[in-house]
């Protein structure tokens with residue numbers, strides 16, 4: 001493999017929040033994240049995928065102790081005209097770090113296969129040129145991290 | 157702002173593909189990306205957000221000339237038991253690069269606001285500790301990139 005996987009890191013002190021059914025028009029994501037910014041919330045991950053019928057969901061991950069109340073989320077939903085919000089604090093982040101990681105055909109498939117073989121469900125995915133991050137259940141973190149380490153770091 | 161935005165980069169020679177309504181269980185993402193890997197497809201971005209009723213969508217961005225046919229996508233959908241697939245080749249990537257970028261409260265809101273003020277709709281979002289990537293319509297790329305540059309790079 002041309003990509004050198006430099007590190008596997010993880011973080012279990014996080015929670016995943018989704019703002020659901022927001023209008024897919026300019027200014028919606030801006031409002032959500034301006035509110036978070038004003039409250040000093042440190043956002044670890046943002047993922048937004050395919051829209052449907054003029055609406056979309058916005059999923060993001062924050063530290064478990066982020067200064068963010070249920071009422072804040074409801075206010076955001078109301079302001080942008082979204083449907084509802086969800087929060088899950090039993091999640092963790094698994095990060096596979098390597099220069100140009102997503103440019104290596106096969107590396108993403110390998111990472112996801114290693115997790116699948118451990119029975120780890122991948123709840124969300126965010127990638128860039130330097131890191132592929134999977135959101136998984138907190139209870140799956142240890143076996144997922146260990147398997148990735150064995151498959152990607154120790155075998156070289 | 158503590159985060160130094162180091163660069164704004166963009167790429168218009170890309171297309172966005174979504175595999176829709178796939179079962180949210182281990183092995184699905186693995187299959188999709190193993191197939192892409194076997195075909196030597198270079199994946200620039202992967203985003204998967206909130207699942208619904210045991211199903212999810214997986215959105216990814218590849219170079220416009222990636223060796224990937226409609227039949228390949230249909231085969232993937234059939235194999236994993238998904239609903240359908242979509243492709244849009246009139247998209248572009250806008251990347252805002254900076255160390256620790258998502259850890260700066262307010263930076264995401266600022267980026268998305270700058271785009272909103274230009275009337276640029278944000279079709280997908282992927283973030284990491286080093287880069288926030290927005291998928292936008294190809295026709296919006298120039299004004300979006302220029303506005304981000306003016307707001308984040310030139311004003312400092």
Ligand SMILES: C[C@@H](O)[C@H](N)C(=O)O
Nearest residue numbers: 025026027028029278
């Ligand atoms: C859904 C949200 O991202 C919207 N498309 C926006 O540009 O703000």
Ligand SMILES: C[C@@H](O)[C@H](N)C(=O)O
Nearest residue numbers: 122181182183184185
């Ligand atoms: C939807 C897909 O990501 C699935 N959850 C998997 O783990 O493969």
